[in-house]
Amino acid sequence: MANHRAAWTDERAEQVIGELLRVGVILSVVVILIGAVFYFLHHPAARANYRTFHSEPDDLRSIARIAAGAVKLRPREFIQFGLLLLLFTPVARVAFSVFAFAAERDRTYVIVTLIVLGILISSIVGHI
Amino acid sequence: MPITEFSGLIFLISGLAGFLGALTGLGGGVVVTPVLTLLFGVDIRYAIGATLVSVIATSSGAAAAYVREGFSNIRIGMFLEIATTAGALFGAWLNSRVPTSALAIIFGLVLLYSSYLTVRARHGTHTTQNADPLAVRLRMNSSYPSAGRRIEYVVQRVKAGFSLMFAAGTISGLLGIGSGALKVIAMDRAMHLPFKVSTTTSNFMIGVTAAASAGLYLFRGYIDPVLAMPVMTGVLAGSLLGARILVEAKIKALRLIFGLVVAFLAIEMIYGGMSGRI
Numbered sequence A: 001m002a003n004h005r006a007a008w009t010d011e012r013a014e015q016v017i018g019e020l021l022r023v024g025v026i027l028s029v030v031v032i033l034i035g036a037v038f039y040f041l042h043h044p045a046a047r048a049n050y051r052t053f054h055s056e057p058d059d060l061r062s063i064a065r066i067a068a069g070a071v072k073l074r075p076r077e078f079i080q081f082g083l084l085l086l087l088f089t090p091v092a093r094v095a096f097s098v099f100a101f102a103a104e105r106d107r108t109y110v111i112v113t114l115i116v117l118g119i120l121i122s123s124i125v126g127h128i
Numbered sequence B: 001m002p003i004t005e006f007s008g009l010i011f012l013i014s015g016l017a018g019f020l021g022a023l024t025g026l027g028g029g030v031v032v033t034p035v036l037t038l039l040f041g042v043d044i045r046y047a048i049g050a051t052l053v054s055v056i057a058t059s060s061g062a063a064a065a066y067v068r069e070g071f072s073n074i075r076i077g078m079f080l081e082i083a084t085t086a087g088a089l090f091g092a093w094l095n096s097r098v099p100t101s102a103l104a105i106i107f108g109l110v111l112l113y114s115s116y117l118t119v120r121a122r123h124g125t126h127t128t129q130n131a132d133p134l135a136v137r138l139r140m141n142s143s144y145p146s147a148g149r150r151i152e153y154v155v156q157r158v159k160a161g162f163s164l165m166f167a168a169g170t171i172s173g174l175l176g177i178g179s180g181a182l183k184v185i186a187m188d189r190a191m192h193l194p195f196k197v198s199t200t201t202s203n204f205m206i207g208v209t210a211a212a213s214a215g216l217y218l219f220r221g222y223i224d225p226v227l228a229m230p231v232m233t234g235v236l237a238g239s240l241l242g243a244r245i246l247v248e249a250k251i252k253a254l255r256l257i258f259g260l261v262v263a264f265l266a267i268e269m270i271y272g273g274m275s276g277r278i
Helices: A010-042 A064-072 A076-104 A107-122 B003-024 B029-040 B042-069 B074-096 B100-119 B131-139 B158-177 B182-192 B195-219 B225-244 B251-274
Strands: B142-146 B149-154
Touching: A010 A076, A010 B042, A010 B074, A010 B158, A010 B225, A064 A076, A064 B042, A076 A107, A076 B042, A076 B074, A076 B195, A076 B225, A107 B074, A107 B158, B003 B029, B003 B042, B003 B195, B003 B225, B003 B251, B029 B042, B029 B100, B029 B251, B042 B100, B042 B195, B042 B225, B074 B182, B074 B195, B100 B158, B100 B182, B131 B158, B142 B195, B158 B182, B158 B195, B182 B195, B195 B225
Parallel strands: none
Antiparallel strands: B142 B149
């Protein structure tokens, strides 16, 4: 590991990306399943009703509020937090690729990847 | 219906959809939305939100395996993701301007096309000469492993592929599906990538594309955690299982049956949209 920089190749980046995606999906599924257990314990008599659309409450629509609710172990927010982790998994993959292309000194692809990351972040910005 | 029964049923159906979707290569997400709306009376916006989440999960789960085998081309994927993510934002914006009945009709048309693709056999194209100069400049030409050696390939018509990818991204953002079928066409027909490369690279791109519109869906309140939970875990479990027992032998009959089911759902969606039921 003396020459850390030269060690970055497409193959090694692919290994890390594969691992990143796997960990992200597993983590989110675990959080979602724990949230599901909370939910069924708290609301055993709830009934499914999705016939009419009336947007989700504010607590389930902003990242900060979802996180705050998840910390308080509120079941719906907890599941939603797991879904957020899933949503961030591809974003983390793209963010890592910026670093990997930079380490390979591939300027064109650093720019390409930054554009993709910018588009992804623009969809989240303003709704934190 | 009590929530426990409802969730259990949705989990099983999503699992079946994910399983068949993986076996036939169509993806599971595309049938979950029609099943939720037609069979369970779920509003199409909730159905789209829940399905989109499952699309991110299956794409990331499968890509985790593919990417390490060296089939997917990260450079092609990343470059085309500019088009698919921009398209996805546009599609998610369009979604809020279009009445749900129109969404159902468009969904039905995309399903009809998908069923046609499922039944029809695909031929991978493969070129080794006369690469698009743009592909050379973008270092897209590469190789993939096959029986212990590397097989070289070059990339054609990058601009055409890029434009098609914007359309695929728009459909993905509009309907909350991976639109893997459209992505594969852009890479098969326009860019002439080998079968293995286009399939795995398309799958690799689906998660990022879906993540672009998922943010907007979340903030618009389309993603209900209690509905998304069984859909996402079901489709993911089913598709991982399907990928594991991918046996080529009986695939043909299965493709035909699944294609017919999808065609039936397509017609029901179009009818539902036209009659104003959805």
